[in-house]
Amino acid sequence: MIDRRAEIxxxxxxxxxxxxxxxxSVDDVAAELHISKKTIYEYFDSKEAVFVYIxxxxxxxxxxxxSRRLEGMTTATERMQMLVHLIFDNASLYLKSGQGLDLHDRDDMANMIFQTAYESILLKVVIDGTxxxxxxxxxxxxxxxxxKAVIQQGLQVMRCDPDSRVEHPTTVAVLKLLA
Incomplete structure (x- = not known):
C-alpha cells in the first residue's frame, strides 16, 4: 500500500x-504526482505543514x-562535547544540502531541528552529568x-558565515556553563 502522505x-x-x-507550488507537486491539489490538502493543511512534517x-x-553515537561514551563531558560536535556537523550538512532554500527557510529549519531533535538529548546529558x-x-x-542559547547563537554565527570556526568556542562555552 502506498503511503500517500510520505509520497507527497x-x-x-x-x-x-x-x-x-x-x-x-502546490500545483507543481500535484502535477508531478498526478493528483489534485485537493488530495494534497487532505493530507496537509498547507505548504508550511508539509515543510514542518519533512x-x-x-x-x-x-x-x-x-543517541546511538553517544551511547558508548562513559562521561557526561565526553557526551556533551560529542553532542555539540554532532549538532554543528548536522547543521552544516543541512546548510549545504539546503542551498536551494532561501536564508529564512534555512534559519527556520535549523531552529526546528535543534528544538525537536537535540533538546531532549541535551537535557538528558545535563541531568546525567549533574x-x-x-x-x-x-x-x-x-x-x-x-x-541552548549558547548553542543556538553558535549555529546562527555558522549560518551567517559558513566558514567560521565557531564549534570549538561554543563547546568551550557550554562546558564552562556546566563547570
Whole structure:
C-alpha cells in the first residue's frame, strides 16, 4: 500500500531543495504526482505543514543517530562535547544540502531541528552529568536554557558565515556553563 502522505512529502522535499520554499507550488507537486491539489490538502493543511512534517522526520532520524553515537561514551563531558560536535556537523550538512532554500527557510529549519531533535538529548546529558557530579548547575531551570542559547547563537554565527570556526568556542562555552 502506498503511503500517500510520505509520497507527497517526498515530492515537496525534492521541490524545496531544487526551487526553494517560496518558489515551490502546490500545483507543481500535484502535477508531478498526478493528483489534485485537493488530495494534497487532505493530507496537509498547507505548504508550511508539509515543510514542518519533512523537518520533523529528518529531526527524528538525526536524534536517533545522535543517541546511538553517544551511547558508548562513559562521561557526561565526553557526551556533551560529542553532542555539540554532532549538532554543528548536522547543521552544516543541512546548510549545504539546503542551498536551494532561501536564508529564512534555512534559519527556520535549523531552529526546528535543534528544538525537536537535540533538546531532549541535551537535557538528558545535563541531568546525567549533574547526577554523577560532573556538572554543577547554579540554577537547574536556567542552565539548560543558557546552554541552548549558547548553542543556538553558535549555529546562527555558522549560518551567517559558513566558514567560521565557531564549534570549538561554543563547546568551550557550554562546558564552562556546566563547570
Amino acid at each position: 512529502a517526498e515530492a515537496f522535499k525534492k521541490y524545496f531543495h531544487h526551487y526553494g520554499f517560496k518558489k515551490t 523537518i520533523q522526520g529528518e529531526a527524528e532520524q538525526a536524534a536517533k543517530a545522535m 547526577q554523577t557530579g560532573e556538572f554543577h548547575l547554579p540554577d537547574e531551570a536556567l542552565s539548560p536554557l543558557l546552554l
